[in-house]
Amino acid sequence: MEVIAKRPESLTKTPFTYCPGCLHGVAHRLIAETIDELGLVNSMAGVAPVGCSVFAYKFFNFDMAQAAHGRAPAVATGMKRARPDMHVFTYQGDGDLAAIGTAEIIHSANRGEHISVFFVNNAIYGMTGGQMAPTTLPEMKTSTSPYGRKVDDIGYPIRAAELLATLVAPYYIERVSLLSPAEIIKAKKAVLKALTYNKEGRGFTFVEFISTCPTNWGIDPVKSKEWARENMLPFFKPGCYRDKGEGVE
Amino acid sequence: MAKVLMKGNEAVAEAAIRAGCRLYFAYPITPQSELIEYMAKMMPTVNGCFLQAESEVAAINMVYGAGGAGKRVMTSSSSPGISLKQEGISYCAGAEIPCVIVNVQRGGPGLGDIQPGQADYFQAVKGGGHGDYQLIVLAPSSVQEFADMASDAFDLADKYRNPVLILADGMLGQMMEPVEFKPKKTDEEIAILGEQHNSWCICPNQDGDKKHHHEINSLEIDPLVLEKHVIKLYEKYAIVEKNEIRYEEYNVSDDNEVLCVSFGTASRIVKSAIDELKGKGKSVGLIRPITLWPYPYEQIKAAIGPKVKKVYVFELNMGQMVDDVKIAVNGKVPVDFFGKVGGIVFTPAEVEEKLEKCF
Numbered sequence: 001m002e003v004i005a006k007r008p009e010s011l012t013k014t015p016f017t018y019c020p021g022c023l024h025g026v027a028h029r030l031i032a033e034t035i036d037e038l039g040l041v042n043s044m045a046g047v048a049p050v051g052c053s054v055f056a057y058k059f060f061n062f063d064m065a066q067a068a069h070g071r072a073p074a075v076a077t078g079m080k081r082a083r084p085d086m087h088v089f090t091y092q093g094d095g096d097l098a099a100i101g102t103a104e105i106i107h108s109a110n111r112g113e114h115i116s117v118f119f120v121n122n123a124i125y126g127m128t129g130g131q132m133a134p135t136t137l138p139e140m141k142t143s144t145s146p147y148g149r150k151v152d153d154i155g156y157p158i159r160a161a162e163l164l165a166t167l168v169a170p171y172y173i174e175r176v177s178l179l180s181p182a183e184i185i186k187a188k189k190a191v192l193k194a195l196t197y198n199k200e201g202r203g204f205t206f207v208e209f210i211s212t213c214p215t216n217w218g219i220d221p222v223k224s225k226e227w228a229r230e231n232m233l234p235f236f237k238p239g240c241y242r243d244k245g246e247g248v249e
Numbered sequence: 250m251a252k253v254l255m256k257g258n259e260a261v262a263e264a265a266i267r268a269g270c271r272l273y274f275a276y277p278i279t280p281q282s283e284l285i286e287y288m289a290k291m292m293p294t295v296n297g298c299f300l301q302a303e304s305e306v307a308a309i310n311m312v313y314g315a316g317g318a319g320k321r322v323m324t325s326s327s328s329p330g331i332s333l334k335q336e337g338i339s340y341c342a343g344a345e346i347p348c349v350i351v352n353v354q355r356g357g358p359g360l361g362d363i364q365p366g367q368a369d370y371f372q373a374v375k376g377g378g379h380g381d382y383q384l385i386v387l388a389p390s391s392v393q394e395f396a397d398m399a400s401d402a403f404d405l406a407d408k409y410r411n412p413v414l415i416l417a418d419g420m421l422g423q424m425m426e427p428v429e430f431k432p433k434k435t436d437e438e439i440a441i442l443g444e445q446h447n448s449w450c451i452c453p454n455q456d457g458d459k460k461h462h463h464e465i466n467s468l469e470i471d472p473l474v475l476e477k478h479v480i481k482l483y484e485k486y487a488i489v490e491k492n493e494i495r496y497e498e499y500n501v502s503d504d505n506e507v508l509c510v511s512f513g514t515a516s517r518i519v520k521s522a523i524d525e526l527k528g529k530g531k532s533v534g535l536i537r538p539i540t541l542w543p544y545p546y547e548q549i550k551a552a553i554g555p556k557v558k559k560v561y562v563f564e565l566n567m568g569q570m571v572d573d574v575k576i577a578v579n580g581k582v583p584v585d586f587f588g589k590v591g592g593i594v595f596t597p598a599e600v601e602e603k604l605e606k607c608f
Contacts, residue, residue, distance in 0.1 A: 012462065042454035047314075057464050063451040065317050065465035068340050071310035074302070078314025079451055081298045082272055082322065086453055104310070107303035 008032035010041050012061045019126075021214040021221025023178045024053055027120055030184070031089070032060065034191045038199055045079055045086050047072040049101075051093035052126040070101025073108035076115045087198050089116040095125045098134040098158045105164070112169030112203045116194045119160060122211040123232060130216030134158045137231055142216075157235060161208045165241035171203035173242040177210035177233060179225045186238075197245060210236055252427040257392040257417060258283035260428045261351060262291070264399035265323050269434040269442050270349070271297035272322040274311035276304055278330045279363045280419035281353035285325065305330040309337030309350075316346035317465035319450030320443050321403050325351035327419070328369050329360060331377075338412060339378030343467030345482075347406035347446070349399070350384075351415045353422035356592035364592020365419035365514055370569035373416050374542040381479050383486045385413045385493065386541040388512045392426035394539075400431055407445065409489055416541060418565065420514040420594065490543040498552065499523065501534035505554045507607045509535040510574045511563040514594065519563050521597035522604060531608055532556075541570070549577035559607050562586045563600060 007013070010032035018024045035044050041062055048056035050069035057064035067075040072090035080088045097105050097119050108115065124142055125131040131144040135157045139148040149157075161175040172194055176187035187209060194205035210232050212224040219227055240248055255263070262284050265273070273288045285301070292299035298315075302308035308324045315322040326334065331352045341348055354369050356362040371377075373386045385405050389395035395417055402413040434442070444452075454460050469475035499516075500523050501508070511519045516537040523533045534557075536549050553560065560578050562571040562585070571586045578584050587603050589595045 009459065041459060045318075045451045054468065057466055061459075061462055062454075063461070063463040063465075065314065065451060066344075066468050067313070068310060068336055071306065071313075071337070074307040074310035075314035075317070077300070077307075078272070078274065078311035078316070078322070079318045080314075081300065081311070082315035082318035082320040083451060083453070086318075086451070103303050104307050107307065 008036045010035040010044070010061050012059055014058045016059060017055055018052065019215040021212070021224065022052070023209070023211040024120060026178050026184060027118065027209050027211070028056070028059055030188050030191045031091070031118060034188065034195050037192070038195055040087050040195065040199060043086050045083070045088050047076045047079070047088070047090040049090070049092040049096040051096050053091055053093060053120070054127065056091050070096050070099070071104055072096065072101065073104040073113070073115065073117065077108055077113050080113065080115055089118060089198070091118045092120070093126070094121045094123065094133040094135040098160050105160070106167070109164045109170045109204050109206065110167050112171070114198070114201060114203060116198045116205045119206065119208045120211050121160070121208055121236060122213040123157070124213045124216050126213050126216055137235060159236060161206065161241050164206055169204060170206060170242055171244045172197050172205040174240045175208040175210065175236060175238050177228070177238050179210065179229055202245065210238065250430055252429045254425050255392060255428050256283050256423060256425050257395045257421040258353060258423070259287045260392050260396040261399050261415065262287035264396035264430060265349070266291055266295060266297065267430055267433045268321070268400035268403045269439040270321045270323050270403065271295065271439065272315045272320055273298065273324065274300050274302050274308040274315070274322070275324050275326060276302050276308050276330060278327045280355055280422050281325050281327045281351070283422070284351065284353070305333035306337065309334040309341070312348045313337055313341050313344070313346055316341065316348040317344065317451050319446030319452060323349040323351065325353065327353045327355045328357050328366070331369060331372065335378035338384070339380055339382060340467050341412045342378070342382035342384065343380065344465050345410040346412065346465070347410050348412050349402045349406055349415065350412060351417065354416065354418040356590065362592045363419065365594060366565050366590065366592055367418060367513060367515060368566035368569065368590065369416065370541065370564070370566060373414050374544070382482065383542055385409065385411055385489060386416050387413065388416045388539060388541050389421060390513050390516050390537065392421065392424060393428045395421055396428050396430060405493065407442070409485060411485070411489070416513070418514050419592070493540060494543045494545050494548065495539035496545040496548050497537040497539060499535040499537065500527065500532070501536065501552050502532065503554045504532040504556065505534040506531065506556050506558055507533045507604055508553055508557050508560045509533060509563060510538070510549060510560060510570070511535060512538050512541060512570065515563050515565050518595060518597050519600055522600035525597065525601050526604060531605070533604055544573050546573070546577040549574060550579065550581070553578065553581055557582055560584045561604060561607065563595070564588045565594060566590060
């Protein structure tokens with residue numbers, strides 16, 4: 001019998017702990033499949049953040065470090081500098097990367113650190129139970145913005161891809177979404193590009209995934225994708241913001 | 250090797266490189282700037298990594314990553330910067346990351362000043378970061394000892410998979426003294442050291458054959474598992490306490506009428522006062538703890554001779570180590586304390602005056 005789909009070698013057999021309808025599993029799978037395809041499983045190392053993906057170190061089947069909140073790019077920097085023969089990535093959520101870890105992400109990108117950063121943006125803090133994120137949309141209600149995010153008070157959501165694209169050093173920056181099979185196929189191409197550049201030692205690569213949080217948004221999984229399409233994509237526009245390999249500066 | 254005249258900050262950096270440290274991450278702060286500058290200058294000449302981090306917070310997390318990858322790694326700072334590193338230090342202790350941290354202490358609290366102090370004793374030996382953990386803490390009192398401690402610190406960090414803190418001060422950092430360095434580790438020796446942690450650290454699968462899934466982690470969501478982990482850490486600390494206590498005795502004898510306890514820069518001033526009193530026929534001894542953790546409790550207790558009327562503690566703070574001395578003395582004789590703060594260092598005459606009143 002021919003095997004046409006199987007668990008990637010880059011994933012352990014530990015079951016994911018994510019909520020039904022959560023897209024972290026899809027993002028994990030895309031990264032793991034790509035690492036398999038590039039033959040990097042023996043030289044790969046990842047850094048898990050604080051957030052819903054805090055247990056990512058259990059799910060990826062190669063060496064993994066669990067970092068303090070927001071510090072994953074600094075930890076990855078230390079790992080890569082200590083083991084230049086290894087390929088290193090971080091996997092971070094919006095609170096981790098765009099709030100408490102802003103210094104670490106900006107400066108690792110600015111150094112052109114030879115790491116890949118996978119950033120999952122679902123506009124909310126999932127693990128702690130639905131608080132406002134730096135990417136929470138204007139007027140969006142969360143447990144710490146119960147009257148909606150007031151931009152006059154707390155400002156606008158941070159567009160991480162565009163922010164990092166103001167820096168000279170990053171090699172590749174792209175925002176993709178995980179809201180439909182066609183978009184997931186596109187997202188896979190971005191992951192492949194980031195990890196290929198990583199393998200080739202080109203420099204800092206960054207992929208932002210627009211994702212959902214059915215549990216904390218209080219919307220069922222199918223409708224949450226529609227909600228994200230209508231509300232998130234107009235503000236967080238998918239696209240390639242930097243690709244030095246393709247002349248996109 | 251001939252002796253060279255060097256600042257403490259430079260000597261500890263040179264000694265770290267000689268001990269095989271090839272990764273250094275830090276942020277500038279006075280009075281340790283010569284240390285980061287020396288590393289910036291010398292690391293590229295030995296194919297090492299020098300990286301000026303965006304913050305102390307980032308620097309200690311780079312240490313977590315590099316130490317987690319099994320390599321000899323160091324960071325350094327001064328008091329306010331060490332406060333910023335506490336989160337990362339707690340993670341390093343929890344995940345059992347071997348690494349070396351240097352604190353060239355200055356006056357506090359807050360921004361304080363840039364003069365020498367010893368007010369980070371509690372932070373160094375009683376926690377500092379969150380959770381139950383211990384650092385191995387070494388306290389030098391000369392530039393020579395500061396340099397020698399660099400290799401000792403790496404050896405201890407590797408032996409026990411634990412962060413080691415060298416607790417110096419602005420005086421030792423800035424002062425120039427003759428220093429003789431240990432031989433440089435060869436590239437082969439450094440390569441062997443770099444692979445010694447491959448059974449647990451972040452490292453490639455050697456033969457291109459999927460063999461391991463190592464986790465660098467301090468998270469244990471199951472309380473029973475976390476409890477087991479913390480107990481395991483404390484079993485390790487008990488072994489450190491058994492094997493690694495270091496201290497110096499100075500003029501300790503049965504004739505002592507006062508026993509002093511003092512560490513680092515402060516202890517040198519106490520020694521001068523003891524010498525002066527000796528000339529006047531007054532016998533005073535000194536115990537200088539070299540490891541501030543593990544602490545020489547038993548050794549202090551044992552040094553209290555039959556004629557000792559008082560144990561006198563001298564520190565450049567408002568009285569921190571004196572608490573540990575009281576534990577050691579356990580009510581056997583009175584314990585007194587004299588300290589100076591704000592970056593002011595007491596003089597031998599001031600110490601002598603305090604001691605003379607005990608006779």
